[in-house]
Amino acid sequence: MEWLDKVRWADNxxxxxxxxxxxxxxxxxxxxxxREALTRTFETGEAHYWSRSRARLWHKGEESGHVQKVxxxxxxxxxxxxxxxxxxxxxxxxxxxxxxxFFRRLDNGDWVSTDPVVKDPDEIxxx
Amino acid sequence: MEWLDKVRWADNxxxxxxxxxxxxxxxxxxxxxxREALTRTFETGEAHYWSRSRARLWHKGEESGHVQKVxxxxxxxxxxxxxxxxxxxxxxxxxxxxxxxFFRRLDNGDWVSTDPVVKDPDEIxxx
Numbered sequence: 295m296e297w298l299d300k301v302r303w304a305d306n307x308x309x310x311x312x313x314x315x316x317x318x319x320x321x322x323x324x325x326x327x328x329r330e331a332l333t334r335t336f337e338t339g340e341a342h343y344w345s346r347s348r349a350r351l352w353h354k355g356e357e358s359g360h361v362q363k364v365x366x367x368x369x370x371x372x373x374x375x376x377x378x379x380x381x382x383x384x385x386x387x388x389x390x391x392x393x394x395x396f397f398r399r400l401d402n403g404d405w406v407s408t409d410p411v412v413k414d415p416d417e418i419x420x421x
Numbered sequence: 422m423e424w425l426d427k428v429r430w431a432d433n434x435x436x437x438x439x440x441x442x443x444x445x446x447x448x449x450x451x452x453x454x455x456r457e458a459l460t461r462t463f464e465t466g467e468a469h470y471w472s473r474s475r476a477r478l479w480h481k482g483e484e485s486g487h488v489q490k491v492x493x494x495x496x497x498x499x500x501x502x503x504x505x506x507x508x509x510x511x512x513x514x515x516x517x518x519x520x521x522x523f524f525r526r527l528d529n530g531d532w533v534s535t536d537p538v539v540k541d542p543d544e545i546x547x548x
Binding site: 295296297300310312314319320321323324336366367368369370371372375377388389390392395396397398399400403404405 | 422423424427437439441446447448450451463493494495496497498499502504515516517519522523524525526527530531532
């Protein structure tokens with residue numbers, strides 16, 4: 295697939311991938327993709343990433359059910375960052391049970407949580 | 422500044438930084454920050470990045486005038502990605518003269534430009 299070759303994979307074979315909610319436009323999370331993750335994302339229509347900590351392909355939502363249905367894939371001008379416009383199933387992208395991983399805002403010299411926990415992580419991951 | 426120490430800088434001293442338009446919510450660009458870039462961003466209220474290609478601090482808009490006025494700084498759950506909510510002066514973040522660097526969408530197996538050039542880059546950078 296020629297479009298895959300247009301992505302400028304870093305020396306470690308990865309590029310950053312941003313997931314943005316297609317409806318609310320909230321930036322949900324940033325993870326990493328290798329060729330296989332992007333290929334699987336394209337083929338299945340659901341976001342797949344490369345988990346650096348677990349060193350394996352990661353189908354987002356595989357445990358939580360909070361999969362991301364991809365509405366559009368975008369590439370930046372330098373061709374080294376991918377943007378996914380997604381429908382976030384469950385309205386929760388973050389493993390802390392919040393909508394977005396960017397739930398902290400710098401306020402008076404400290405990072406302050408601005409977002410509620412939608413669902414207790416213990417409930418999300420106990421199954 | 423303690424909040425700076427809470428950021429998990431990678432071994433190369435950098436973290437990815439996403440700029441999102443605070444009004445339109447469009448994801449404008451992704452660049453990299455080191456401690457100095459984030460410090461300068463905080464102190465001046467305008468986005469500063471670390472240019473990896475030029476290996477120097479980069480005040481976004483220093484040539485083009487298209488500076489980014491920071492409305493909020495956010496940090497993700499892993500504390501290794503920064504999100505900037507910005508007012509994009511000139512409405513152009515991309516060096517190609519487009520609003521966003523993510524002007525390409527995957528369409529029928531190819532990356533297709535979906536965004537107009539707002540201003541010719543030759544006009545932006547000739548001064």
